[in-house]
Amino acid sequence: MIRLRELTKKFGSLTAVDGISLSVGRGEVLGFLGPNGAGKSTTMKMVSGFLAPTSGSANVCGHDVVEEPVKVKSRIGYLPERGPSYGDMTPQSFLNFIAAIRGFDGNEKARRVAQTVERLALGEVLGQTIDTLSKGFKSRVGLAQAILHDPEVLMLDEPTDGLDPNQKHHVRNLIREMARDKAIIVSTHILEEVEAVCTRVIIIARGRLLTDDTPEELLARSRHHNAVLVTMDASAVEPVQKEIAALNSVEGVDILDGLEDRARLRVMPKHGRPIVIEISGLIRAKNLPVRELHVEKGSLDEVFRDITRASEGMGEGDA
Amino acid sequence: MRNIRIIALREISGYFTTPLAFVFIVIFLALTGAFAFYVGGFFERGQADLRAFFEFHPWLFLFLVPAIAMRLWAEERKTGTIELLLTLPVSTTEAVLGKFLAAWGFTGVALVLTFPMWITVNVLGTPDNGVIATSYLGSFFMAGAFLAIGACISALTKNQVIAFIVASAVCFLFTMSGLEMVLNFFRGWAPEVLIDAIASMSFLIHFDSVTKGVIDLKDAVYFVSLIAFWLFANVTVVELKKAG
Numbered sequence A: 001m002i003r004l005r006e007l008t009k010k011f012g013s014l015t016a017v018d019g020i021s022l023s024v025g026r027g028e029v030l031g032f033l034g035p036n037g038a039g040k041s042t043t044m045k046m047v048s049g050f051l052a053p054t055s056g057s058a059n060v061c062g063h064d065v066v067e068e069p070v071k072v073k074s075r076i077g078y079l080p081e082r083g084p085s086y087g088d089m090t091p092q093s094f095l096n097f098i099a100a101i102r103g104f105d106g107n108e109k110a111r112r113v114a115q116t117v118e119r120l121a122l123g124e125v126l127g128q129t130i131d132t133l134s135k136g137f138k139s140r141v142g143l144a145q146a147i148l149h150d151p152e153v154l155m156l157d158e159p160t161d162g163l164d165p166n167q168k169h170h171v172r173n174l175i176r177e178m179a180r181d182k183a184i185i186v187s188t189h190i191l192e193e194v195e196a197v198c199t200r201v202i203i204i205a206r207g208r209l210l211t212d213d214t215p216e217e218l219l220a221r222s223r224h225h226n227a228v229l230v231t232m233d234a235s236a237v238e239p240v241q242k243e244i245a246a247l248n249s250v251e252g253v254d255i256l257d258g259l260e261d262r263a264r265l266r267v268m269p270k271h272g273r274p275i276v277i278e279i280s281g282l283i284r285a286k287n288l289p290v291r292e293l294h295v296e297k298g299s300l301d302e303v304f305r306d307i308t309r310a311s312e313g314m315g316e317g318d319a
Numbered sequence B: 001m002r003n004i005r006i007i008a009l010r011e012i013s014g015y016f017t018t019p020l021a022f023v024f025i026v027i028f029l030a031l032t033g034a035f036a037f038y039v040g041g042f043f044e045r046g047q048a049d050l051r052a053f054f055e056f057h058p059w060l061f062l063f064l065v066p067a068i069a070m071r072l073w074a075e076e077r078k079t080g081t082i083e084l085l086l087t088l089p090v091s092t093t094e095a096v097l098g099k100f101l102a103a104w105g106f107t108g109v110a111l112v113l114t115f116p117m118w119i120t121v122n123v124l125g126t127p128d129n130g131v132i133a134t135s136y137l138g139s140f141f142m143a144g145a146f147l148a149i150g151a152c153i154s155a156l157t158k159n160q161v162i163a164f165i166v167a168s169a170v171c172f173l174f175t176m177s178g179l180e181m182v183l184n185f186f187r188g189w190a191p192e193v194l195i196d197a198i199a200s201m202s203f204l205i206h207f208d209s210v211t212k213g214v215i216d217l218k219d220a221v222y223f224v225s226l227i228a229f230w231l232f233a234n235v236t237v238v239e240l241k242k243a244g
């Protein structure tokens, strides 16, 4: 439903978005990841029709954003970065305005507004001016504005920025609920968010698309993916280390800091393959004095850092 | 049309949820009154008309109208709501017209609220109410022209103070260009055509003839085309800003 082709934006000599191509279909929640200044917001601004692309194109539900901007805008729900809304209005009058401009009238308008208010739990602040609302409510007013017309395409630029953990949880649930029949793009730099809601992840840095994977695939790239943590009595470290290191599928064994009389080893697998079964088999066969095994999934943080750092190296090489 | 109306209504409601509307109207009424009575010599003239009142409108509008226009776009850019507005399913032209009409309607209300002047002059004598009506109309269209200029300039910046000062300066040029003092400066050396052109661009000259009770097609065309031109420029500025 969203198709970007070689989308590019230059601000003077700075290329903020550099030839990004991708498509997002119904039912997908695309996590848009990248360090600050990577070009996430600029990309969204082009798709939403706020900025004109320098070159390339963005197509939403079959309409080109430059040629048919109003058609595109009527199909998108867009939450700009920091969720701006008219501060001197109340959520009630603001949402009435949005509903009217989205083409709803009379009963239908009232119904949409009421439904959205309930969905985002805005009832208690409906009559208060937006300027006086807490950060959490303000950001939910922004979100309400984006989903009021039940759009086919939803673009949220850092929707959970500045929310407390409960509010984040609420917003993530909301995104998951809406995912079924929409194409959603969520930009964020919070990695746990990606694991929580996204079906697909892209990482951009310096305006370039670096990866396009599922969160699971991305995790698999982690150096610690499928590594096994082995805990035992401190006295037993050496024999255990020797036995495990001798396994064919093991790349290496690191000794980690232990707790008091416990010691911990991290067993790194070859090619990220699962090795925990083999290790536990070995432990049973040799009756090794191991107390605990723990399989690591790896961390997106680490993958994210690896990927974006590598690109910075590339960037400097170019310059 | 529907979108223009919705945007205009939202904009207008913004005037009345803040003290802006109140402050503006009070100052406008106080100043138009003060100028008419003290500077224009409303009573001393001993004539039943409102010339003393209308005479000062161009000079009041010079800073009062840019004060309304300055926030139209600059404020939206400053607070970021422009990103919201321009990603709603409305065309740039609709947004520009909606905002302009809201501000213009508001100045219309301010003008209507000067009706005690009209009542006073009717109580004291028998004025030519046709002249007064055309003067009001002229004043309203002149305010519209000032506003269109101010709105366009407001779209160029996110700083309302800059928008105000630049708009006042441009309006000042449009007003001044009709003064004899200014025209004399050109008379010595510039061709007659240029002088006529400069004079014909002036608010004063067109407004003056309107307040004499003559509605000339020329004056109507002048104000309407000036408004149209600056609104078109406003749309262009907003579009160009998208190119970044």
Ligand SMILES: Nc1ncnc2c1ncn2[C@@H]1O[C@H](COP(=O)(O)OP(=O)(O)O)[C@@H](O)[C@H]1O
Residues within 6 Å of the ligand: A011, A014, A016, A034, A035, A036, A037, A038, A039, A040, A041, A042, A043, B244
């Ligand atoms: N209007 C603008 N004018 C000039 N540079 C801009 C503008 N908007 C963004 N940039 C630059 O473009 C780059 C990408 O910004 P942005 O898309 O906001 O990044 P992100 O949202 O990923 O943090 C940054 O270097 C930023 O400074």
Ligand SMILES: [Mg+2]
Residues within 6 Å of the ligand: A037, A040, A041, A042, A081, A157
């Ligand atoms: Mg951003």
